[in-house]
Amino acid sequence: MTPSQQVAEGVSPVRRFRAGGTGGFGSNILPLAAITVAVAAFLAVTQPNFATSSNLGSILFGVSIDFLAIIGFTYVMVTREIDLSVGSVFALTGMLTGSLLVADWSFWPAALVALAVAALIGFVNGFLVVRFNINSLMLTIGTMLLVRGLANVLANNLGGQTYPRAFRQFARTDLFDIRITIIIMLVAILGAWVFQRQSALFRKMCFIGENVRSALVHGIRVGRIKILAFMASSVTAGVAGIFTASRITHADTQMGMGLEFVMVTAAIIGGASLYGGRGDLRGSALGLLLLALVLNGMIMYDIEPVFQQFVIGALLIATVTFDTVLNRRAK
């Protein structure tokens, strides 16, 4: 028997097993997609205002921007860490870009400087976590406050000033009549599919998240990869922040408030775990979409918009409870 024949034989029975298992790449994508479609269908049937192209378009646009921020965040969770500073970094990067533009910089230098600042914050987060063996939940609450303060300094300096006209249009850039962020999202999801399926880096991240001691023994550079993940988290949050700043046209101290908890919730819904070793960008995107649909539906049903905070808090606890109980059962 040739090796390739054996390979072919070995694969089939196991595939079946894994489809129902907890592991694997995106094993809960299909049920999640089904739920999302069901919620959308329910809203479409019961609320005439839901299935309009403008409503769907704005939901998708909003999700696509948040999605940019969840890219790095998801992969930080895969390594069994967490980055709660994303919301603040998101705000700071957006406002810094805006401030530089108001000070007559041109767009690319401004955006690159802002993203470099974001990368630096990510590096500091990762470095401190790795070197001092600190609980990232704790540390990133600190950086969240610190960076939020800096963002508010920028917001205050700008006052109510709107950003330059060209920048305000930036987020509304269309490609083939579709918002560019939506296209980026679709491309990124395709990229994530390849990344999660094929890349050595993603596998190493999973190894680290699942069993850091074995990963160390297997010569995987744990510290380096964790720092990289934190930097990716900050930079992708920054990119999303730049689009958001452009979208809301002026510095708003509320920008990105609570984003981190939307992200934790969406990522866990999408297949990530506080206990590491798992995470799927496609799932995270669906998680964000599902949350957006739920919040949109609440508005449709005239439920107080301020109640959203309550729902996000409740969903956060519910998903983490689910995650904890599942993880315990697996042990």
Place this chain on the structure above:
Amino acid sequence: MADTIRKISFIRSTRLEQESLTFGVVVLLAVVLSFVSPAFLDPNNLASLQTALAPNLIVAIGMMTLFMIGRFDLSVGAVMGISGIASAMALNAGLPVPVAFLAGIATGVFIGAFNGFMVARLGINHLIVTLGVLYMTRGVIEVAMSGEKLAGFTSFPPSFSLIGQLQFAGVSALFLFALLLCVVFESFLRLTLPGRKLLFLGGNPQAAEATGIRRRWTEFWCFVLSGGLAALAGVLMTARVGMANRYMGEGLEMQIFIACLIGGGSIAGGKGSYVGALAGVLFVTLLTNAFNLLSVPSEWQAVVIGAVLVLVVVVDGVMVLRKSGRPWNGIFGLFPNRISA
């Protein structure tokens, strides 16, 4: 072996090393402030300091209790807010003052019990649970206040407002009450078995459980205590300032958290004292006061608070690494993996 037993100092035997240090820093800060800003010793400023200290200290007592067993509660600020609102609404509905007072406390106790159930019973990460509850509570506050003006409820019966306005010899009764509470809890911690059990539990949960200390039970009631005390602070504060609105207690959880860490608590549990909570609260409150006196904008205050938190967490981490026997080079060195020959 007839050598005499080496006696240890009072501060060491009472484990108040860090607390003393914090008190020292507080005194230093006060002295510096009185020189830098003449307004610091102004009676008005001292009065407002007391008003700020009292609720912070009450909340910190609950938080410190959780710190001792290795937990914490980030929902305290929101609980404080919603309890004040609950009392105000009860008063608005014409209920007598004691009933309204209890309504506020009950709200906090209920939220604390929810936190306790999730953490102690279901074993969910306490940070996530209390953050989620913080969000949910803030959401409920927004809903409850959505029809109200920004100042919220402002008209209270005089007997309710009196609770907050009472003074003894020019010192706010609230402040005295908070101090008294602190003394009571400190005695509880030092003199009773249940008090010591908190530290046993936080110091070594497995060993404590092996000696018959009930971990889950204790954890649950500590969360209830934290919720109840935050509610008490909220109701008293509402009586003091004469209004209940959506801003009360916002961001307070982080200040109290930092106060407890600076006052000798540890995220890992097993240490801390209520005297330390007082020291930490004094520090944080003085710092905020200094910011206001020197007109530091609020956003810079957040930067400082965040930086202090990062610093405290890093120091905590370094101490743990040192305790595990890692050489300094492995912690701070440029090349931590290189060893000296």
Place this chain on the structure above:
Amino acid sequence: MTIAQPARAEGAKPAGAILELRNVSKSYGAVRALRGVSFRVARGEIHAILGENGAGKSTTLKIINGEIEPDEGEVLVGGAVTLARDRKAGDIAMVHQELAVFSNMSVAENIFVGRMPRRNGRIDIARLHARAAELLRLFGLNIDTREILRSLTPGQQQIVEILRAVESDASLLILDEPTSGLNNHEAETLLSLIRRLRDGGHTILYVSHRLHEVLDVADHITVLRDGQYVETLANDGINEGDLIRRMVGRDLGPGVAANSAMLADAPVAFAVRGLSMAGQFHDMQLEVRQGEIVGVFGLEGSGAEQFSQAIFGIVPPSSGRIELNGRPIRDLSPASLMHSGMSYLNGNRKEAGLYMERSVAENISAPILDRLSRWGLVDRRKVLERAQEDIRRFAIRVPGPEGLPQQLSGGNQQKVMVSACLATDPKVIVLNEPTRGVDVGAKAEVHEAARAEAAKGKALLVFSSDLPELLRLAHRIVIMRSNRLAGEIRGVEMTEEAVMALAAGDR
């Protein structure tokens, strides 16, 4: 008096036995930890339990302490048959090997914990410290009872923990390796404490690897081997040799390993020069030549475990040097050591086992992902082929390379780990407990793989608590005791007695 004790104990009839095990058996899955163990402990004696690693000591202790229920047999306390639940609640107190202390609390509080003296609901602090001081004085300790525990030496902390058990008024005290973390002086103090306890009417069940301590302090010594009862000896004119013979059983004769003389000319592949780590091991020296298998043996607490981790940079040592092929290693991290041709197996699956949610193929390829990738993308075909190859080579019984490790038996999981360890084609291989918890068949296969690597000229360093395994596998054995090198044995001199004499012996 010590001399009078054995006589008294010998004459004890069942009525005088505080504890009796009758035909006790216990299995964990396929592993039979205890098989029909029976012995008796007389009231008021110091009774030692001896045995090699894996002889069944800790299972015996757990059963006596009521932590687990035996599958078969009875445990009698004071002449009455008991259930595990009763023993747990009863007057047996066990001091575990790992310290279970409250390092931020005072000495007095650590002794009394939940039983501090009270008056009117308050702790009677004066009486607490007075009673603690009295206990400390009784056992010759000069410590302020208000001192914080973490500022005590490990030995003093251990004594405080024992005093906690003493204070609980338990009539039977179980001490599991109480001297493992202590230096000679501290151990001496502890032993005199134990004697005083016995003279005060306590019965003590004492487990230790240190033979001279056992001979020094015990009245009776029960020897276990491979989960079976061997003999209970009165400590009356017996010596270490007598004990070792009973612990190791039949003499294996000279090691089956190849003569190491012919390896003396081979170049040194791996060397440790003066490696130290504060409190764990000191001034370690070691050389492994190409084609050589060197075993490292040390009883628990000897520092061998920490040493095994330090040479691969898992926990950083504080000073010293490591050389690969004569070149000193600058960056002592697992990643760069692997890059330099070293590889490590941690066979303790509980600690650092497989990635349970990743397929067997992914597990095998974990250390060589970069080699199997092009432009950062893993060649899945190569991963599967590689796994197929290893599955055949090590005869791993698995549904297929994409099966999950959960479906595998312990032995097959271990073989997957060995495959991953050898995947990089390393020049120097460190095997840490390569066959812990696996069946005989898998064990032989792992050994075969190790010998094959040595035959190819690889240098192997094997850490194992399973002494017969080292005797069968290694060309020579380096022994650690009390955080230092105790000696080296090679060739025909390699017997269990000789190794144990160095590892547990007096000097």
